[in-house]
Amino acid sequence: DTGVSQNPRHKITKRGQNVTFRCDPISEHNRLYWYRQTLGQGPEFLTYFQNEAQLEKSRLLSDRFSAERPKGSFSTLEIQRTEQGDSAMYLCASSQTGGDSPLHFGNGTRLTVT
């Protein structure tokens, strides 16, 4: 168990560019979550998957954001036409199925949009 892995750790991009982040969850975890966190705030829920199915998307997730988990293992989060307001830490977490299973977080991807 190597924990949840996120790549890249940091991404700097210019406004209007597209970016994609990757998350590799703990191998036996079927649930995978994406959160966004800005300075001084707690994590904000974006979306979650159970296996390859995307079961919930937050209203925060505009149509510029898309997430996939094609084989129920790793996941990608893409942001199209980035805006400065997208600058944040993007956190991925995974858990086993079951409402009482705690989330295990990766170290996040820090996005800076200039």
Place this chain on the structure above:
Amino acid sequence: AQSVTQPDIHITVSEGASLELRCNYSYGATPYLFWYVQSPGQGLQLLLKYFSGDTLVQGIKGFEAEFKRSQSSFNLRKPSVHWSDAAEYFCAVGVRAGNNRKLIWGLGTSLAVNP
């Protein structure tokens, strides 16, 4: 409405002193309760959780928390703080959402430790 309040935005303690971080929640049913810690530039690490049973739960790194239903609180404590405990601490409540539980997060408490 479901919410989590961490009343203290920032706390400073001296190394070796005791620590208590407050967390209050608003939720109509029995909550699942969590404390996570986040070091600068890192993800969140689970310190401890409460689902049922003994209301005093032990976690990693010498932390403990006590669930008090009458006060809707789940305060985090440590008897003697170490310099390495300086970090951001988040309380979260798991509320039922269909077949899943959704986490409601507090805004965090930033802990500084003086040598």
